[in-house]
Amino acid sequence: MTTPDVSVFGPDIVAKAGELIGRYPESRSALLPMLHLVQSVEGHVSQAGVQFCAEQLSLSNAEVSAVVTFYTMYKRKPCGEHLVSVCTNTLCAVLGGDAIYRRLAEHLGEEGAPLKHEDTAGTPGEQGSITLEHAECLAACDLGPVLQVNYEYYDNQTPESAVELVDALRRGEKPAPTRGAPLTSLRDVELELAGFFPEDEATYRAGVDGPSAAVETLRGAQLAADNGWTAPTMPETPPALPEVEKK
Known part of the structure; x- marks a missing residue:
């Protein structure tokens, strides 16, 4: 061989x-x-x-x-400049994730031939090319339906807003994520995931800083603080576990 x-x-x-x-x-x-x-x-x-x-x-x-072949973040086919991951797990799917994925697959595909999972619109690697994939839970149920572009979050999406987003990406624009770092290309993100960042501190901070917590995510903690709610403390000696019936 x-x-x-x-x-x-x-x-x-x-x-x-x-x-x-x-x-x-x-x-x-x-x-x-x-x-x-x-x-x-x-x-x-x-x-x-x-x-x-x-x-x-x-x-x-x-x-x-x-x-x-075990980890889904490692791709076996060439990806586009941008990887668009649409959450189609239970809650996001019910809230509209499935509809978003279908609309993007049709919008980015050819007439009568929508994109399939991990298909790419455009030439992989070239500016404006987009790879579309299903994603299993993006850990943002409070903001669903959500999608990611190169692993940055775009929350509370609709089919229409998702189409506007990918059209902007195809034009070479980089719309700001809802939270997290500014958007870059997939290959730039992969270098960061490998653990390599700009040596210049200001450049590094500009590349990674961004809002990370959403109002929806913090709402429970804010309600607790406003009402003086606290969780009970653990006793110093926890209660004994019940006896298990012997077989």
Whole structure:
């Protein structure tokens, strides 16, 4: 079998891989961030990416592939400039997530051929290209239906607002997320997920700072504070567990 060509991962990526390895007592522990590093170069984990990680970490290709195929954040097909993840888990689906996904699939697809899960509208990697995917729970039930672009949140969406959002992305715009850091490209985010940020503090802060808590999320805590509600403290000696009937 032909060995994949890893030359796409130049000296700078090799240096970053070495830095990742140095962060862990066992080199194989660097595999997860190294896979994000690979995705920052190619927009997905190719066979060359698997080979590169295996060589850097002295693992077999099978060991690397087992991890790649387990985690959904590692993509096996080239992704667009932006990854749009629509939550279609129970609550978001009931609130309109399924309708949002269907509308985007039709809007981004061809006539009579809507996009399927992890399909891309446009040429992968080029400006304005978009990969669409179902997402299993984005942990924002209080703000549903939600979607993410490159893992940044856009809350309280409708089919119409979601179409406006992807149209702006296709024009090269970067609409501000509802909360979190300013929007960048998927490959830039993958580099951050690998653990590499600008060395300049101001540039770093500008890239990651942003509102993170929503009014809806804090409403319960605010109600408790306004009404003086507190949870009972744990007793110093917890009550004994009931006896279990012997079989």
